[in-house]
Amino acid sequence: MSEELQEALNLAGDAVSRAADGTVQLVGSECGECGKNVFPPTDVCPQCMSENLSSRKLSAQGKLYSWSVVHAAPKGWDLPFIAAYVDLPEEVRVFAHIVDADPEALEMEMPVEARIAVLGSDESGTAIESYAFTPVTKGDS
Amino acid sequence: MRDVAIVGAGMVPFGKYQEKTLADIAWPAVKQAVEDAGIKKTDIEATYCGTALGGMMSGQRILKKLGITGLPIINIENACSSSSTAFREAWITVAAGVYDAVLVIGVEKLTKFGGGTLPLEKEDWEVSHGLVMPALYAMRARRYMHEYGLTENDIADVSVKARKHGVWNEDAQFRKEVTREEVLASRPVADPLKLFHCCPSGDGAAAVVICSAEKAKQYSAEPIRVIGSEINSGKYMTGYRDMTSPEITLRGAKQLYEEAGIGPEDVDLAEVHDAFAIAELLYYEALGFCAKGDAAKLLADGETSVGGKIPVNPSGGLLSKGHPIGSTGVAQIVEIVRQLRGQCGQRQVEGAKVGLTHCTGGGVSGFDHGVCSINLFAR
Numbered sequence: 001m002s003e004e005l006q007e008a009l010n011l012a013g014d015a016v017s018r019a020a021d022g023t024v025q026l027v028g029s030e031c032g033e034c035g036k037n038v039f040p041p042t043d044v045c046p047q048c049m050s051e052n053l054s055s056r057k058l059s060a061q062g063k064l065y066s067w068s069v070v071h072a073a074p075k076g077w078d079l080p081f082i083a084a085y086v087d088l089p090e091e092v093r094v095f096a097h098i099v100d101a102d103p104e105a106l107e108m109e110m111p112v113e114a115r116i117a118v119l120g121s122d123e124s125g126t127a128i129e130s131y132a133f134t135p136v137t138k139g140d141s
Numbered sequence: 142m143r144d145v146a147i148v149g150a151g152m153v154p155f156g157k158y159q160e161k162t163l164a165d166i167a168w169p170a171v172k173q174a175v176e177d178a179g180i181k182k183t184d185i186e187a188t189y190c191g192t193a194l195g196g197m198m199s200g201q202r203i204l205k206k207l208g209i210t211g212l213p214i215i216n217i218e219n220a221c222s223s224s225s226t227a228f229r230e231a232w233i234t235v236a237a238g239v240y241d242a243v244l245v246i247g248v249e250k251l252t253k254f255g256g257g258t259l260p261l262e263k264e265d266w267e268v269s270h271g272l273v274m275p276a277l278y279a280m281r282a283r284r285y286m287h288e289y290g291l292t293e294n295d296i297a298d299v300s301v302k303a304r305k306h307g308v309w310n311e312d313a314q315f316r317k318e319v320t321r322e323e324v325l326a327s328r329p330v331a332d333p334l335k336l337f338h339c340c341p342s343g344d345g346a347a348a349v350v351i352c353s354a355e356k357a358k359q360y361s362a363e364p365i366r367v368i369g370s371e372i373n374s375g376k377y378m379t380g381y382r383d384m385t386s387p388e389i390t391l392r393g394a395k396q397l398y399e400e401a402g403i404g405p406e407d408v409d410l411a412e413v414h415d416a417f418a419i420a421e422l423l424y425y426e427a428l429g430f431c432a433k434g435d436a437a438k439l440l441a442d443g444e445t446s447v448g449g450k451i452p453v454n455p456s457g458g459l460l461s462k463g464h465p466i467g468s469t470g471v472a473q474i475v476e477i478v479r480q481l482r483g484q485c486g487q488r489q490v491e492g493a494k495v496g497l498t499h500c501t502g503g504g505v506s507g508f509d510h511g512v513c514s515i516n517l518f519a520r
Contacts, residue, residue, distance in 0.1 A: 011269065011270065036379070037379070038379045039379065040266050046377055046379065065280075065284065065381075065384075066280035066281070066283045066284040066287075066384060067280060067283065068275075068276045068279035068280050068283060068331045068332050068333075068334075069329070069331070069332035070271070070273065070275070070276045070279075070330075070331045070332075071328070071329045071330055071331065071332070072257065072258055072273065072275060072330045072331065073258060073271055073273050073276075074257065074258065074260075074273070077271050080329075081271065083271060083272065083276040083279075083280065083331070084280070085280060085384075087381055091379075091380040091381065092379060092380060093378075093379070093380060093381055093382070095266075095267040095270055095272055095506065096270070097270070097271065103332070108284075108287050119270075119271065120271075130270060
């Protein structure tokens with residue numbers, strides 16, 4: 001992960017990577033003993049308690065399981081935002097914001113793709129960034 | 142294990158008491174429960190006090206007002222299930238013969254946070270990324286709508302029923318009816334949930350006195366028996382899970398019915414954790430009051446209203462009575478006690494013999510809920 005990226009990603013830290021071509025992937029943990037994938041990264045496997053875990057890049061694309069347009073949240077978040085659960089092929093469900101999307105056009109199970117987005121700002125006005133997902137445009141997937 | 146009974150119940154009307162301390166909110170509920178039991182305060186051997194956000198030594202702060210001190214006072218935090226957890230811990234001590242008479246308190250003062258969504262633990266990953274409780278329930282709602290054809294009108298009707306019951310409860314925070322149209326026109330909180338689909342923020346306290354069934358008769362002509370008490374944590378799931386199916390409630394209800402030797406068809410009324418309108422519908426199914434996918438029909442047929450087959454939340458529920466979170470578990474029990482005694486006036490469930498309380502607590506990533514407690518009571 002580049003230094004530049006580290007600075008930009010003050011929320012997700014090592015839980016996200018961006019390739020040179022701009023592809024964004026979440027980074028979880030894979031258990032070296034039982035093979036379980038976990039997101040966000042962890043240092044002990046919740047299935048077998050092994051500490052033999054390695055970093056695992058997860059698929060850039062997943063499917064939308066459910067979502068909500070959120071109008072009430074603690075200070076700092078840009079409102080309204082779309083909260084969602086996204087299912088990644090590695091049997092991992094991720095809570096994420098959906099960005100660059102018309103809420104009316106969202107559909108269950110639609111393919112979505114990871115990216116980096118500004119989600120709000122802190123008390124000093126500094127932008128808060130993290131991973132988010134956006135619908136895959138047709139012909140893109 | 143010994144049989145256990147409730148001999149005293151008390152609560153203060155839920156509402157906004159910003160000017161009062163936690164102790165000043167709570168002591169009248171405790172005094173009412175103790176006087177209702179007709180027990181000498183010196184006969185109370187221990188106290189379990191549930192509060193999620195009340196701060197250190199809440200039980201001591203409350204009980205010093207009434208001079209109920211010098212006994213074990215155990216303070217318990219378990220989110221929205223704090224006082225239902227306190228109740229179960231107290232029940233275990235009496236059932237096991239450790240104590241004969243124990244006081245249980247639920248208390249919360251949410252106005253100190255100045256309104257808005259419930260403050261959650263920021264160390265949690267999803268909370269740190271903006272998850273709030275209404276959004277979580279909203280996503281359950283949207284998924285359920287998708288899979289079972291539930292409509293926004295169906296969800297709104299839960300709030301309409303709750304508010305109707307609340308009119309009859311002098312301890313309820315909201316005592317005014319609303320129409321389906323008013324629910325749907327209220328401001329959006331987390332689409333598809335509107336403001337009137339969400340329980341209000343507020344303050345309150347409730348208390349009960351429990352004792353061994355044998356001793357109960359010396360205090361109360363009509364003790365309410367505890368016929369089952371169950372608590373569970375959710376299962377941590379990092380992968381896919383069915384958000385239309387509250388696994389912790391399903392699991393807990395099954396265990397509890399087995400333990401009590403009865404089934405959902407034997408339950409005459411229930412107080413369930415309707416923090417958001419969609420939740421009540423999910424719980425009809427999880428508690429076995431109807432089949433999966435039939436919740437909206439059960440509601441529409443009036444079966445869960447007072448006068449129906451299985452009235453749910455005759456108190457008005459969290460949506461109408463209010464949800465000062467740590468108070469809720471015991472307040473639900475207070476309602477069941479009063480219902481089984483026949484003290485509930487216009488909202489009385491006629492002939493009620495068996496009542497159920499169901500209280501969850503959430504706000505942690507990867508769980509359906511962090512905790513769920515379910516109790517069964519009989520007269």
